[in-house]
Amino acid sequence: MTSMCIHHCIRLTLLFACLVPTLLLSGTVHGEDAATHTAGETTPDPTAALIQAAIDDGQMAGAVVMMSQQGKLVYSTAIGDAQVEPQRRPMRLDTVFDLASLTKPVATATSIMNLVDQDKLELDTKIASLFPEFGEHGKQDITVADLLLHRGGLIADNALRDYGNDQQNNWANICRLKPLAEPGERFIYSDVGFIVLGKVVEKVSGQPLDQFVRQNLYAPLQMTETMYTPSASLRARAAATEKQGDQWLVGRVHDPRAARMNGVAGHAGLFSTAADLIRFGEAFCNGGATDDARILGTETVAMMTQPREVPGGQRAFGWDVRSRYSSNRPEGFSEAAFGHGGFTGTVLWIDPQQEVVFVFLSNRLHPDGKGSVNKLAAQVADQLLERFVQP
Numbered sequence: 181m182t183s184m185c186i187h188h189c190i191r192l193t194l195l196f197a198c199l200v201p202t203l204l205l206s207g208t209v210h211g212e213d214a215a216t217h218t219a220g221e222t223t224p225d226p227t228a229a230l231i232q233a234a235i236d237d238g239q240m241a242g243a244v245v246m247m248s249q250q251g252k253l254v255y256s257t258a259i260g261d262a263q264v265e266p267q268r269r270p271m272r273l274d275t276v277f278d279l280a281s282l283t284k285p286v287a288t289a290t291s292i293m294n295l296v297d298q299d300k301l302e303l304d305t306k307i308a309s310l311f312p313e314f315g316e317h318g319k320q321d322i323t324v325a326d327l328l329l330h331r332g333g334l335i336a337d338n339a340l341r342d343y344g345n346d347q348q349n350n351w352a353n354i355c356r357l358k359p360l361a362e363p364g365e366r367f368i369y370s371d372v373g374f375i376v377l378g379k380v381v382e383k384v385s386g387q388p389l390d391q392f393v394r395q396n397l398y399a400p401l402q403m404t405e406t407m408y409t410p411s412a413s414l415r416a417r418a419a420a421t422e423k424q425g426d427q428w429l430v431g432r433v434h435d436p437r438a439a440r441m442n443g444v445a446g447h448a449g450l451f452s453t454a455a456d457l458i459r460f461g462e463a464f465c466n467g468g469a470t471d472d473a474r475i476l477g478t479e480t481v482a483m484m485t486q487p488r489e490v491p492g493g494q495r496a497f498g499w500d501v502r503s504r505y506s507s508n509r510p511e512g513f514s515e516a517a518f519g520h521g522g523f524t525g526t527v528l529w530i531d532p533q534q535e536v537v538f539v540f541l542s543n544r545l546h547p548d549g550k551g552s553v554n555k556l557a558a559q560v561a562d563q564l565l566e567r568f569v570q571p
Contacts, residue, residue, distance in 0.1 A: 280522030289498020378446020461537030
């Protein structure tokens with residue numbers, strides 16, 4: 181099945197799911213049966229049982245899971261609730277999620293590589309050559325590649341008080357930061373580094389980050405439900421995260437720094453659905469393209485996703501490979517696999533060797549902020565590999 185066919189199949193699945201919401205509590209849809217699954221089907225689903233047990237244990241309110249292989253949707257389910265307080269709202273296959281740090285590869289890093297593909301940027305470009313003010317306090321040699329690999333020596337997160345309504349002042353506070361290490365010396369997973377990369381996209385392209393990703397990544401791939409600051413219609417079916425003041429965050433960014441940057445930042449702020457992320461992953465399995473659109477050249481995809489040694493592990497440009505953040509990596513994925521997670525309970529892993537895309541989206545922070553899903557996501561993926569994926 182072509183990537184266009186899988187996109188059509190997923191859309192039919194979502195349409196059917198909306199018409200038959202009772203299926204979404206424990207129903208699954210597989211491959212060609214995506215649009216014809218019926219409520220009378222009673223075959224036990226061990227994967228749904230695994231997810232439901234985690235919900236019962238308080239690890240999340242609900243989840244949406246999808247997996248594809250070779251352009252074929254092999255598994256899809258929505259379980260639990262998108263929101264439980266102040267009132268219960270069932271999870272749906274088309275629920276919109278705050279992706280948190282999945283923003284890093286799905287928006288920022290892919291945008292950087294798109295600019296590389298257009299010969300508008302080089303990976304060894306020093307950030308200070310684009311922003312002289314950034315070079316203060318020993319940061320003059322940090323490159324784009326350093327930040328993509330989290331080896332630039334920047335702090336993980338600067339103080340929340342450094343961010344406010346004045347975006348120029350927010351940037352000035354970042355430029356005043358002192359590095360914790362020389363470039364390449366340490367692996368420090370850094371939100372700050374990706375905030376800087378978001379600024380690089382804007383500087384080089386001449387467009388705001390949210391506009392660039394929409395025009396150059398999501399519109400070509402027909403990812404119509406992936407965006408910063410989602411519209412009212414998308415917010416209406418968004419999963420809830422935590423409470424802010426006396427209101428729940430639903431369709432509004434959870435990350436406090438991204439929120440103070442008007443919801444658009446290089447490290448967090450993106451919202452999406454499982455179907456859109458499957459489409460995104462399929463493009464990477466296909467060398468940067470779908471049937472009718474290309475967002476990256478094949479060589480650029482290979483460059484971006486190549487495992488690279490960093491202190492204490494392996495990363496790719498914008499992606500995790502094997503590091504201390506890889507507890508959500510499926511054991512059954514090949515050495516060519518790359519992926520990422522997000523603080524809100526989101527996981528995306530892509531294995532181009534097996535041509536498999538795995539998406540696990542949950543609201544682990546709702547309602548009490550105490551859920552944990554990374555190891556669960558890996559277990560779910562491995563179970564699905566055994567059940568549905570042909571070697």
